[in-house]
Amino acid sequence: MTSTVAVLNQKGGVGKTTVTLGLASAAWAAGLRTLVVDLDAQANATWALGVDPSLRNLGTGDAIKANRHGVAGDMIVRSGWGEDIWILPAAGDLTEREADTRRDSSVGRLARALTGVIDDYDLVLLDCAPSLGLNTSNGLAAAKGALLVVEPTAFGLRGVDPVLDLIEDVWSSDNRDLDLAGVILNRVPAVSADARDRIVELNKMVSTRSVWKPAIPQRVIVNTAHHERAPLHAFGSQARELTDIFDALLRKLRRSIVA
């Protein structure tokens, strides 16, 4: 049984890649066979998973361009995290794919390229770019669940409705299996009346059930793990607070999204 989830928000820097890597780290610790699909030309997930985004790699953009059943299978490489974590790297001119104007013929391409391939994994995480463009639509069309990463701030909440609209749009035109799996709160301050109010507001925008707990606090160990290109779970007690959180989020994800 594979859980396939697109991690998204059009807003940049909210923690999409951090959540993708945190969940991948929890999967690493649990020995779950995992595929990370990097849909962002910035290639941060690719890099942090120990794969150098070089021109020699084929990747997500090539898979979208090829538009053939299962073609992504030959482009997936083993990550630097070990034998359970694999990556479809950000390569193949994702910026050009994003600019493709033939939307109707394009949105199912990544799903087609991953057909049969995802069955080899327990977990597939699609790390989307900060955009609601074609590549993110491709990610949603290939996923069973959408995970929205949000910061509890005024600007953070302004971005939620357009994302919900896109999920609805892809659901109605391309992928009837798609569902908003949940909203993950990132960078939640320990004490802040404003953040608390924003979380109440968010609970009204989506159903209360959709806002997942626990929320993720801001912690320096996140940056250390990215810098070292290593899973959070490799840092032991230093990262325990966050690894407990990502373990809980992964359990919830595995319960809610199964294809």
Ligand SMILES: Nc1ncnc2c1ncn2[C@@H]1O[C@H](COP(=O)(O)OP(=O)(O)OP(=O)(O)O)[C@@H](O)[C@H]1O
């Ligand atoms: N909970 C956290 N604690 C500390 N730092 C964090 C946390 N979440 C994210 N960051 C840092 O904030 C920056 C942006 O995070 P990240 O790259 O995960 O966001 P993103 O949404 O993927 O960005 P983009 O839209 O550019 O893809 C990174 O430097 C990351 O290390």
Ligand SMILES: [Mg+2]
């Ligand atoms: Mg990112």
